[in-house]
Amino acid sequence: MTRPRVATVLSAREWEPTFAGIARATGLVRLVARAYEPADLERRSGELDVIVAGAETVWVTPTAIKNWRSRGLGVLGVHPPYDRPARRLLTAGGADEVLPDTTPPEQILHTVRTMGRPATASKGSTGLIAVTGARGAPGISEIALGLAWGLGKRHPTLLIDLDRQGPSLSVRLGVLPSPDVAHAADAVMFSGDLPAGVRRAGPLSLLSGPPPGQSGPLSSALINEVVQAAGGAFRRIVVDLGVGEPDDPLLYLAASRILACEASPKGLIRAAATVEAWAAPPPVLVLNRVPPDGEEDALQAARRWLGLEPVVIVPHLEEIQRAARVADPPSPELVRLLEPLHTPAPARLE
DSSP states (O other): OOOOEEEEEOOSSTHHHHHHHHHHHHOSSEEEEEESSHHHHHHHGGGOSEEEEETTSTTOOHHHHHHHHHTTOEEEEEEOTTOHHHHHHHHHHTOSEEEETTSOHHHHHHHHHHHOOOTTTTSOEEEEEEEEEOSSOOSHHHHHHHHHHHHHTTSOEEEEEOOSSOOOHHHHHTOOOOSBHHHHHHHHHHHSSOOTTOEEETTEEEEBOOOTTOSSOOOHHHHHHHHHHHTTTOSEEEEEEESOOTTOHHHHHEEEEEEEEESSHHHHHHHHHHHHHOOSSOOEEEEEEEOTTOHHHHHHHHHHHHOBOOSEEEEOOHHHHHHHTTTSOOOHHHHHHTGGGSSOOOOOBO
């Protein structure tokens, strides 16, 4: 791997001098500049691959980030921990990777080295569908599976388990959990292609979630590389994000963003909090486990509390729940109900 040419934006926060020090000490990247003002980066932009910038600097704006990326530069943004507006500023600009500035400098260094020159990273993928939801098990994985199962009958389809809290799709489908996303990331970085032996399950292919205990999370830059590589082999890619961040970079990259919401008071309240923090383009709402004779009440509650018109309504059916409890294909009824999601469409706002 060639050494990326890197510039940092000077900062009084500890992350910047610490990162600069370890970059120089290890020699794993070439530290070209530590920029005090925008002109410093302008003068050196032709010599750079990656810019590492903190949201605390007033001239690190979404416009500046978009400008850097339009020139083919990778951008790693850092922000004070728990500062959601700062994180949102960085993701709105399209930073390739966003990390809290308490991240160990070794991990920042590793992330910079995996970024390279992501010239196509900001382009949306017409075949990518991201499925997420609020905490409380609203049925994210089952909806992702049912959607991918239906798509797989029409197109070469890959289902990727990126549920960072509890990847379970390999268990759900009764297939071996290898190769997983971590193996795929290694293969893509080495050869540019997905590893051989990606598991088949019915009409779809599956990349399992990373194994428990893996050291450190996969960076967004690496995940993006896996998705880009998968696009060469599959017409449709469905990603189970689990309970993800509402400004996850994949939500910007996807052609369609599915928000799973359980049609219960608690489920609607949790989904409302997710929608309130949402920073990506609007999601498409799937109202799940709608109780018998309660569809109209659930619809009115979703419109009122979420401001979204459900595109799919999944009733609380025992056959759907039964299929989800064993290593069987998803319920045919669930697959049928999710067919409106096969063609990406704008969210319907109420």
